[in-house]
Amino acid sequence: MRKVIYPGTFDPVTNGHVDVIKRATELFDSVVVTVAVNTSKAPLFTTEERLKMLEESLKGFNNVEIDHFEGLVVEHAHQVDAVAIIRGLRAVSDFEYEFQMALMNRKLDSDITTVFLMPHEKYTYLNSSLIRNLAELHADISEFVPDPVLAAFKAKFK
Numbered sequence: 001m002r003k004v005i006y007p008g009t010f011d012p013v014t015n016g017h018v019d020v021i022k023r024a025t026e027l028f029d030s031v032v033v034t035v036a037v038n039t040s041k042a043p044l045f046t047t048e049e050r051l052k053m054l055e056e057s058l059k060g061f062n063n064v065e066i067d068h069f070e071g072l073v074v075e076h077a078h079q080v081d082a083v084a085i086i087r088g089l090r091a092v093s094d095f096e097y098e099f100q101m102a103l104m105n106r107k108l109d110s111d112i113t114t115v116f117l118m119p120h121e122k123y124t125y126l127n128s129s130l131i132r133n134l135a136e137l138h139a140d141i142s143e144f145v146p147d148p149v150l151a152a153f154k155a156k157f158k
Contacts, residue, residue: 002028003083004031005076006031007034009036009038010035011045011128012145014145015126016120016126017119020118021061023119033054033066034067034076035068037069038070077109077112085114086117087117135153
């Protein structure tokens, strides 16, 4: 069985993330969507809230697991027996950073491959920071995020 991890902050998960996850499920037997806990970041949603949003947003996928970790991505990949790491690329600007990370991960563990996937072009401008900013200003974000994320924002910014 070929398992892959898709790590991210997912603060929040967007329709672009869901699109990348869908593409990954078509290429791998199992996809572990894993919330990266980064103590240097101050996310809007707690780890538990992000895990819940992912679980609710990805209910329709049979071969997806939800997890979280703190530390090195390649170590987490080994812990869950993954052969690869999925990274989403929206634009050329993403590539330089992701390329450096992929090379470092390969240096840390040559058994783990990084696979770059692009979301559908209608999601290439989406990112979680933009969604948070729009939601905070009470803009309509319904076309950018799954329904459970929309509900979480409505509860947070009453």
